[in-house]
Amino acid sequence: MALKISRRTINDRLRRKVMEISGENVQQCFQCGTCSGSCPMNEQTSLLPRQVMIMLQYGQAEALDHANTPWICASCHSCMVRCPRGLDIPKVMEALRLIKLRQNVNHVELSSLEPEKIDDLPQIAMVSGFRKMTS
Numbered sequence: 001m002a003l004k005i006s007r008r009t010i011n012d013r014l015r016r017k018v019m020e021i022s023g024e025n026v027q028q029c030f031q032c033g034t035c036s037g038s039c040p041m042n043e044q045t046s047l048l049p050r051q052v053m054i055m056l057q058y059g060q061a062e063a064l065d066h067a068n069t070p071w072i073c074a075s076c077h078s079c080m081v082r083c084p085r086g087l088d089i090p091k092v093m094e095a096l097r098l099i100k101l102r103q104n105v106n107h108v109e110l111s112s113l114e115p116e117k118i119d120d121l122p123q124i125a126m127v128s129g130f131r132k133m134t135s
């Protein structure tokens with residue numbers, strides 16, 4: 001996916017908030033792409049992990065707001081163990097989820113699911129789909 005980074009849409013508050021919550025310095029990412037190559041979910045996500053990092057660096061909050069990546073991320077840590085900068089990318093994804101959850105926004109709204117579907121879905125998958133590591 002081609003990234004659109006615009007000076008007009010820069011909002012640096014999100015980057016600062018993510019760094020505060022995750023404790024990770026996203027500025028250290030130098031865009032090697034190892035995380036994206038390691039990610040088992042990279043065909044399902046709208047932004048690759050590397051792209052999430054650069055969008056944070058450039059304060060592209062609106063694009064990140066629409067990205068499904070933090071919700072699809074399985075918190076498998078493959079990216080983290082291979083990142084040459086030692087960045088804990090799952091923590092960054094968790095911070096992005098947490099910011100949305102604090103606004104009372106879920107990726108999937110339970111109330112929008114059909115009752116039959118809720119009966120069929122494994123509860124553990126639903127919990128991980130909504131909150132993952134977020135406490």
Ligand code: SF4
Binds near residue numbers: 030033035050086
């Ligand atoms: S592996 Fe680390 S340094 Fe490389 S793109 Fe991903 S986050 Fe950035």
Ligand code: SF4
Binds near residue numbers: 035038076093
């Ligand atoms: S922790 Fe998330 S972003 Fe990192 S490799 Fe696993 S699924 Fe991909």
